[in-house]
Amino acid sequence: MSKHHITATVNGEAVEFLCETQATLLDVLRDELGLTGAKEGCGSGDCGACSVMLNGRLVCSCLVLGCEVDGHSIDTIEGVAEGAVLHPLQQVFLEEAALQCGICTPGIIVAAKALLEKNTDPSEEEIRYWLAGNLCRCTGYDKIIRAVQKAATVMREA
Amino acid sequence: MINFAIPTSVDEAVGLLARANGSGRVLAGGTDLLVQLRAGRVSPGIIVDIKRIPDLKAVRHEAGGLRVGAAVSGAELAEHAEVQKHWPGVLEAARLIGSTQVQGRASLGGNLCNASPAADSVPALIAAGVTCTIAGPDGRREVAVEDVVTGPGKTSLAAGEFVVDFLLPARGARTSDAYQRFIPRTEMDIAVVGAAVCLALDANGTVSAARVALGAVAPTVRLVPAAGAALVGTKLEDAALARLAAAASAACDPINDKRGTIEFRTRVAGVLARRVAVLAYDRARSKA
Ligand SMILES: Cc1cc2nc3c(=O)[nH]c(=O)nc-3n(C[C@H](O)[C@H](O)[C@H](O)COP(=O)(O)OP(=O)(O)OC[C@H]3O[C@@H](n4cnc5c(N)ncnc54)[C@H](O)[C@@H]3O)c2cc1C
Numbered sequence: 001m002s003k004h005h006i007t008a009t010v011n012g013e014a015v016e017f018l019c020e021t022q023a024t025l026l027d028v029l030r031d032e033l034g035l036t037g038a039k040e041g042c043g044s045g046d047c048g049a050c051s052v053m054l055n056g057r058l059v060c061s062c063l064v065l066g067c068e069v070d071g072h073s074i075d076t077i078e079g080v081a082e083g084a085v086l087h088p089l090q091q092v093f094l095e096e097a098a099l100q101c102g103i104c105t106p107g108i109i110v111a112a113k114a115l116l117e118k119n120t121d122p123s124e125e126e127i128r129y130w131l132a133g134n135l136c137r138c139t140g141y142d143k144i145i146r147a148v149q150k151a152a153t154v155m156r157e158a
Numbered sequence: 159m160i161n162f163a164i165p166t167s168v169d170e171a172v173g174l175l176a177r178a179n180g181s182g183r184v185l186a187g188g189t190d191l192l193v194q195l196r197a198g199r200v201s202p203g204i205i206v207d208i209k210r211i212p213d214l215k216a217v218r219h220e221a222g223g224l225r226v227g228a229a230v231s232g233a234e235l236a237e238h239a240e241v242q243k244h245w246p247g248v249l250e251a252a253r254l255i256g257s258t259q260v261q262g263r264a265s266l267g268g269n270l271c272n273a274s275p276a277a278d279s280v281p282a283l284i285a286a287g288v289t290c291t292i293a294g295p296d297g298r299r300e301v302a303v304e305d306v307v308t309g310p311g312k313t314s315l316a317a318g319e320f321v322v323d324f325l326l327p328a329r330g331a332r333t334s335d336a337y338q339r340f341i342p343r344t345e346m347d348i349a350v351v352g353a354a355v356c357l358a359l360d361a362n363g364t365v366s367a368a369r370v371a372l373g374a375v376a377p378t379v380r381l382v383p384a385a386g387a388a389l390v391g392t393k394l395e396d397a398a399l400a401r402l403a404a405a406a407s408a409a410c411d412p413i414n415d416k417r418g419t420i421e422f423r424t425r426v427a428g429v430l431a432r433r434v435a436v437l438a439y440d441r442a443r444s445k446a
């Protein structure tokens with residue numbers, strides 16, 4: 001058997017790709033589809049830099065095989081902004097300087113967006129637990145937590 | 159070259175695994191398997207993704223209890239109000255596995271069959287008296303969860319067999335359970351000790367049946383009958399809790415490592431069993 005031919009929906013658009021069994025969804029997104037927003041921090045599920053939505057659930061794309069997603073729907077950081085209009089989370093992260101090197105940021109925004117879609121007014125504790133699988137080696141987290149809270153407020157008032 | 163298949167029925171999956179002659183690997187959430195593949199610790203001939211077999215993802219009523227597909231993720235399990243109400247210990251144990259991202263994928267079947275002595279959901283499943291259906295080339299068999307794992311990384315599953323689902327048995331009134339683990343932080347860590355207790359009370363609040371299981375203190379998760387027996391006929395008075403703690407510690411045969419010494423794990427097993435028993439007792443009483 002050679003490579004698998006997979007069709008899926010990524011950020012609302014139909015895509016096709018070929019992949020070997022061992023290739024992860026993260027490999028496919030980055031190397032086959034040119035979507036390099038999701039990062040590989042660890043490749044073992046610990047850091048969350050590769051977070052994406054798979055059929056509406058938050059997952060680590062480094063722990064999903066590319067060939068598993070045939071017929072499935074994937075949403076990545078590249079689909080979070082509406083054209084040139086940033087999502088409130090993205091806007092607030094910039095305003096509040098909730099990032100330094102930015103490697104963790106795509107994963108954190110995808111994860112925080114999933115939280116705010118379930119819970120429009122999460123407490124600090126809820127945010128910290130929800131994001132426990134997203135590691136950041138720069139910010140010390142406080143600015144990230146505050147930015148998520150502020151984005152929640154902006155979104156509630158919108 | 160690793161082959162890959164997505165069967166849509168149990169029989170098809172059994173056939174694929176049987177033809178692989180022991181070189182097949184089941185894929186559920188992949189949160190253990192992908193890490194092991196990447197580290198080169200497993201090199202299967204074929205990976206069989208079981209998540210598109212409807213029974214593996216279903217949660218349905220059976221004989222007053224619940225039948226939970228082996229590939230149902232922690233996040234999916236938490237969406238069933240009944241699990242929360244009647245099996246809070248099973249749910250809290252399953253929900254301790256990894257991060258939000260890991261919860262989106264990690265399954266009870268994978269947690270059991272990965273056969274780690276520290277697997278969080280396994281003590282809770284054992285304490286709750288859960289059984290699982292195993293399908294294979296010779297048909298299906300129903301097995302108690304405590305009889306599946308035989309050692310670190312080893313199970314009693316024969317080539318071609320896999321776990322289809324779990325039966326959470328019917329719960330009477332005044333029956334409940336609890337699970338806690340000791341870890342140095344509150345998230346994203348491996349249990350140093352895990353303890354699960356399931357209690358049934360009579361109308362007076364006296365324990366009529368008790369099951370206690372311990373994780374991370376022996377090569378496999380242990381059901382500790384002597385610890386359960388210490389609680390039967392009591393209302394968890396101090397003397398009963400002391401007997402429970404002693405029986406729990408006596409059942410330990412842990413490893414010494416950087417996460418915890420033998421002495422520490424042995425002692426914590428007793429302390430944790432006590433705490434968890436009190437929690438299960440309070441839950442069972444407030445349910446009545
Ligand atoms: C960042 C991170 C944190 C984690 N934290 C925890 C934790 O706190 N507690 C904990 O207990 N675990 C933890 N784990 C380990 C893992 O997430 C769990 O063991 C999980 O339940 C595995 O389920 P899965 O569906 O992903 O299994 P998979 O990876 O799909 O499978 C695991 C193993 O079981 C086999 N298997 C899977 N399903 C079946 C079946 N139905 N029948 C037969 N064999 C089967 C597979 O072939 C494989 O060998 C963590 C993992 C990561 C990456």
Ligand code: FES
Nearest residue numbers: 041042043048062
């Ligand atoms: S790269 Fe996937 S969790 Fe770190």
Ligand code: FES
Nearest residue numbers: 100104136137138
């Ligand atoms: S900003 Fe650098 S890792 Fe988070």
